Amino acid sequence: MFNKKSLALVLILTFVLSLSLSVAVMAQDDEVTLRFAWWGSQSRHERTLRVIEMFEEEHPNIKIQPEYTGWGGYWDKMNAQAAGDNLPDIIQHVRKMMASYVENEQLLALDPYIEDGTLDVSKIGESYLEMGRAYGKQMGLATGVNAPAGYYDKELFDAAGVDYPSPEDTWKDRAEMFKKLHEELGILGAATPASQEEGNGFVVWLRQHGQSFFSEDGKSLGYDDDQLFVDYMNYDLELIDSGAVQDAMQRQESPDAIEQDPVTQGEAATATNYWSNQLPAISNGAGKLLHPFLYPKAEDQVQEGRFMKPAMVMTVAKSTEHPEEVMTFLNFWFNNIEAGKVIGTDRGVPTNSEVRKALKADADKYDQAVFDFIEVAAENAGPVLPLQPPAFSEVTTAFADQYWEVIYGMKTPAEAAADFREEATKLLSR
């Protein structure tokens, strides 16, 4: 009926593939290999790989295994690796995602290595170091700084006879500016009056009124008076009514891609929801230099609410088996001037003062504009944003839900304010 030979054949067929594959996997070498994960675009990949090459030349015993992807899916991948205790040694992080990683002890505190001199941060200013701290510990180093930025098209402003935006503008001034641009040019003043869905505009607004988005312990909202929410939404609603900004449906249908932003198409005079390191990209999209501008001030502001933040944070997995070698790499990354020149401003304006100086010396038109803007932003920035609590992304989603309800006219700002408070409180108190 059947014989041993054929039985063996089936079993072999079943496992031969898996075996041959595992052999390929098991081939490993003796030198220290560090895994380094980042997301980015083609140019970032090329710059980063070049730096890795330079590093390996200098340190032949350390091999860096690059693990790069696009932004889409990066966090799914990191989260899965965290769940599997399999994080890369060096992780390009963002501040808003750090809290849960720190709370669950996935990241290595750098303080001991700074203290014993293994990691040299002497050229990095205190305010920049602060950007990598969480719960009082140095959990990473900011790759560079970013400020929320709007961009405007100078030619259109000239044509409309409207003053360029200035750091001293108030929210009211900006509303007038958007309306005037709209009236004079027949195009949008901006797609949105500020970064709305992601909540950055509201964060600035709250800080200017002496409040914050999250309370200090991260267990509740940081403001008590829902009127702040209501006023903020009304500001947007009023602009929508005037036609100076997009209405709800237009915002919903507009694509996320930077090169399709209305400002790059000449359909809007400004864009408001970007960051400073996006200047080259958005200018390339428009085919000309678009000038950056800061968020406005509040008329009755009690403190400076605008902020800067780390573009990204370099963090180290707690599970790393080679902390010494990791520090060697970080030293090279942050302190080597040649490496810094290759990295450029792609990950924000560098935090190392010497690297910054070297970069500034031979900056092109776009980079020069970024440097100038960051200086202005630094002069007009309030305290560093506290670390967002782990429920951050869900609270932001809840905020976005209510924001859409309001601009679609499904809820009044007051109803939305109350609903948001209820939902956020539930999420944060867990």
Next chain:
Amino acid sequence: MNNKFEALDTVRSLDAGMNKKKWIKENLTGYVFILPWLIGFLAFLAFPLLRSLYYSLTEYTIVGDPSWVGLRNYIEIFTDDPKFWTSLKVTFYYVVFAVPLRLASALALALVFRKARPFTNFYRAAYYVPSILGGSVAISVIWRQLFSSQGAFNDFLVAIGVMGDRISWIGHPDYAIWTIIILAAWQFGSPMIIFLAGLKQIPKGLYEAAEIDGAGKIQQFFSVTLPLLTPVIFFNLIMQMVKMFMVFTQVYIITEGGPLNRTLVYAVYLYRKGISNGYLGYGSALAWIILVLLTIVTILLFKTSNKWVYYESEGE
């Protein structure tokens, strides 16, 4: 049919002694053949599935460890999660419209392509192309362009005088879901193939007989084609329903669940909650709920199938 074999089995096993060795051999042979599948099933499916059942009873965030909370996730989902209900509603709405529409287009085109004419092969391939493109970025860009307020769909409606004003189909809370339903109806390639196969297996003699009885083309369709095709329709219905209940990519690339969560289908919500927000325990509970629901709906459909699906074997 199976009973007959079972009876045979019994006879064989009664015939012990001499046949016992043979019986063991047969069993062994059978298991050897399904062994590769069995191993794969246990390792890659059954085991992870049970594990996710366990996770659904824990509080488990993506960077922490699971801790037992009993039924808390399920209770919260049913009593304190409006988005769960929203996503269920959206998903049912989508399935109820998208599945019949896709099957109808698939059947219609299968009927058109049934008869071999010049270029039929090319046409079939061309009509399959949308399904091959699946959820690629080109589809997302085109769909957004097509149904935006400046898009071609509005051009068309205005030109034929259906509408005076252009509206944003993607951005409108009531219509956004329909852009996705239309996409589903347009990607009908695989059920079309299955219908074509089903049509091919209908004996030609039946049509000839119907023609002799004086039945016209339309009558033939209703008296021969449709009844004989019911098993295939049923099969397609189940397959597409299962698929569309978990629709993800098409929604994710076009509306991402918006506007106002009116296109927040279940799989997108599950993804957001379980993967993006990192609540693995909660996400596992959501996944198990849809699994149970899907099973119930499938069983119900099977129950109704006795009423309308025509089984050839009954006549034998």
Next chain:
Amino acid sequence: MNLTFSQKEKLKNILFHVLVGGFCIFMLYPLLWMVAGSLKTSGNALSATLWPEAMQFRNYLEGWKGFGGVSFLTFFRNSFFIAGTATIGQILLASFSAFGFTRTRFIGQKFWFAIMIATVLVPGQILRIPQYIMFNQWGWVGSFLPVILPQMLPVPFFTFLMVQFVRGIPTELDEAAEIDGCSKFGIFFKIILPNLKPVLVTAGIFRFYWSWNDFMTPLLYLQNVTKYPVSIALKMFSDPNAITNWGAMFAMTFLSILPTIILFIFFQRYLIDGVAFSGID
């Protein structure tokens, strides 16, 4: 007006081509638009026109270069490897088990068959994290194993189709072979497998297409860029901080769907013959 039979047929044919051919544009539009986009200059790639103002193939050269020195040659090779092995594995596993479920008799046969069919209901998302943790414990993360092996597990639909097919092959053939001294395995390889050709092709094409397009699994499990398949590489063209090179992206997307389209055109006949419904019950 009286038309002869052949005139009627001719008219019908013309009508068919006008309608079906006309509608074709509607079905092919996205593909044509994408191909046109891949030939336009990158800045214009998203414009609505179907005809590129100046035909140029730069996007293909530029896109092919890939990312950070890893070209699309590598990505395509990986995709072919992943989809190819998954397809072969799936075909073998599905036909083995189909044979087991029909031509052998064993305890629990009905039970396992029901289980196999029922797995169609299991949503893939539910398995993702438990699978990840499991594969990580086995040390498989970073290799092709967790990407390929689970995809070899037959889709129930195909095992079902094969079961239908095997049932349609007369048992007299088996018996004759058995008398000739053929083992069950001999019967499988000599008689059943050759007769399964159409359904093997059907199952193969679909598995190939699904594995080829799968994005999430390779993204989660593969770490080294040199192991990435095309599906991941295509996503790497867009980044929120940079300008998306649409022209290059469309060029590579088009190349990436070519294998599926070619397979489909080439094996179309089998695709339909491979689906047998005789005796669903």
